[in-house]
Amino acid sequence: MKLIKLSLASCALLAFAVACNNTQPAQNANAGASPKAAANSATPAPAATPDELAAAAGDYARSCSNCHKADGTGGPWKDEETGKTVKVPSLREHGLKDPDSELAKQIAEGGDEMPPFKSRLDKGRIDNLVRYIRREFHGRTTTATGAATPAQPSH
Numbered sequence: 001m002k003l004i005k006l007s008l009a010s011c012a013l014l015a016f017a018v019a020c021n022n023t024q025p026a027q028n029a030n031a032g033a034s035p036k037a038a039a040n041s042a043t044p045a046p047a048a049t050p051d052e053l054a055a056a057a058g059d060y061a062r063s064c065s066n067c068h069k070a071d072g073t074g075g076p077w078k079d080e081e082t083g084k085t086v087k088v089p090s091l092r093e094h095g096l097k098d099p100d101s102e103l104a105k106q107i108a109e110g111g112d113e114m115p116p117f118k119s120r121l122d123k124g125r126i127d128n129l130v131r132y133i134r135r136e137f138h139g140r141t142t143t144a145t146g147a148a149t150p151a152q153p154s155h
């Protein structure tokens, strides 16, 4: 008799525990439903979120892919204003060993036929473009500190 009571009691306890656990995901989901961080947030998050890199993908498509190509391979690009053809380096092969700061500087300052972007893109967006290049073309992820592991050349 005692044993049955005991197991009934623990059953009730178990049911309670399960019910308790079931309420947790709902609470977590609510907590996570905070408004999206603004794209131009003054304080960039330490690690890139998918949203940040989605914005970077948009920036790349708008500002970079006409020269560097959507897949980063670059190649000859004709400057319609000067009529000159510029040899655009492949982002898949160049800058692999350069630190993040070097890539960010090239994007901000431009140079050697590449226009500067610092007046159009703020530092957070430029940093995310560097992350985007690392992920899409160099096959690796970076942290804000630039501690990256060398990539294996894919081809």
Ligand code: HEC
Binding pocket: 059, 060, 063, 064, 065, 066, 067, 068, 077, 086, 087, 088, 089, 091, 094, 095, 096, 098, 103, 106, 107, 111, 112, 113, 114, 115, 117, 129, 133
């Ligand atoms: C008008 C064509 C043009 C556009 C637009 C352009 N680039 Fe470039 N980019 C170049 C050329 C040319 C170079 C080579 C510069 C050099 O030799 O120093 C270059 C170099 C670079 C490098 C350095 C690669 C290396 O050798 O280390 C990076 C990184 C880069 N571009 C990223 C970008 C990003 C990101 C954008 C968009 C925000 C962009 N570029 C837009 C033409 C362009």
